Amino acid sequence: xxxxxxxxxxxxxxxxxxxxxxxxxxxxxxxxxxxxxxxxxxxxxxxxxxxxxxxxxxxxxxxxxxxxxxxxxxxxxxxxxxxxxxxxxxxxxxxxxxxxxxxxxxxxxxxxxxxxxxxxxxxxxxxxxxxxxxxxxxxxxxxxxxxxxxxxxxxxxxxxxxxxxxxxxxxxxxxxxxxxxxxxxxxxxxx
Numbered sequence: 733x734x735x736x737x738x739x740x741x742x743x744x745x746x747x748x749x750x751x752x753x754x755x756x757x758x759x760x761x762x763x764x765x766x767x768x769x770x771x772x773x774x775x776x777x778x779x780x781x782x783x784x785x786x787x788x789x790x791x792x793x794x795x796x797x798x799x800x801x802x803x804x805x806x807x808x809x810x811x812x813x814x815x816x817x818x819x820x821x822x823x824x825x826x827x828x829x830x831x832x833x834x835x836x837x838x839x840x841x842x843x844x845x846x847x848x849x850x851x852x853x854x855x856x857x858x859x860x861x862x863x864x865x866x867x868x869x870x871x872x873x874x875x876x877x878x879x880x881x882x883x884x885x886x887x888x889x890x891x892x893x894x895x896x897x898x899x900x901x902x903x904x905x906x907x908x909x910x911x912x913x914x915x916x917x918x919x920x921x922x923x
Contacts, residue, residue, distance in 0.1 A: 777818035782840045784865050785820055785847065787892050791922040796915060804829035808919070824853075840864075849873055861887065886911070895921040 794806045806826040812819070819839050826832035834853030841848045844862075851859040861873035869892070875885040888900045901915040 776842070777816070777840070779840075779842070781842070781845075781864075782817055784840065785838060785871065787871075787894075787897065788822075788889065789820060792919045793922055795918045795920075798829070806830065822851075847873060859885070881906070884911075885914075 789810045789812060792808045792810070794808055796804045798804050804826070806824065806829060808825070809823045811821050811823075813821070815821075819837055822834075822836040822838070824832075824834045824836075832853065832855065834851060834855075834857065836849050836851040838847060838849040840846075846862050847864045849859075849861040851857065851861070860876040862876060863873040863886075864871065866872050871889040871892070873887050875883075877884065883903055884906070885901070885903045888902065889897050890900065891898045897919045899917045899919060900913050901917075902911040903914050904911050
């Protein structure tokens with residue numbers, strides 16, 4: 733059902749973006765004498781800033797340290813479909829270690845000059861994040877706090893190579909200045 737809604741919305745938006753391809757002459761409100769040929773629409777997501785998170789796209793095996801000293805594992809599949817270069821979609825699965833699944837959508841918001849991400853999960857979690865590439869080569873997204881009592885949270889991608897990276901979920905209390913790792917995940921690209 734969701735897939736049908738996404739497809740219908742995409743077709744509707746695509747038709748609206750492409751303009752009229754026949755029917756009524758826009759200048760006279762009279763039926764066209766001949767069909768109007770559709771012209772190619774240039775996507776607005778072609779700048780290099782839209783490629784800044786491409787390092788994350790792919791299928792990943794995940795590992796993290798558990799409190800008992802063992803290693804947890806899961807998977808994360810990051811794609812650019814169905815919205816092409818405009819949206820990156822994440823599908824996280826903490827199995828077999830954790831019964832935890834979540835997904836996010838990320839896009840570069842050109843008017844604000846930053847990346848935006850929305851995360852939701854099967855535990856009722858919701859996070860709105862913003863940020864982008866940092867001077868030190870890391871990629872950081874900070875969580876939008878809903879009020880003064882909301883937690884301080886952020887995620888940072890570090891040690892980025894073609895086949896691996898380290899992701900840090902960090903936080904601190906209102907009276908603390910130092911960020912602490914709450915969850916560190918080691919990514920290895922599936923071959």
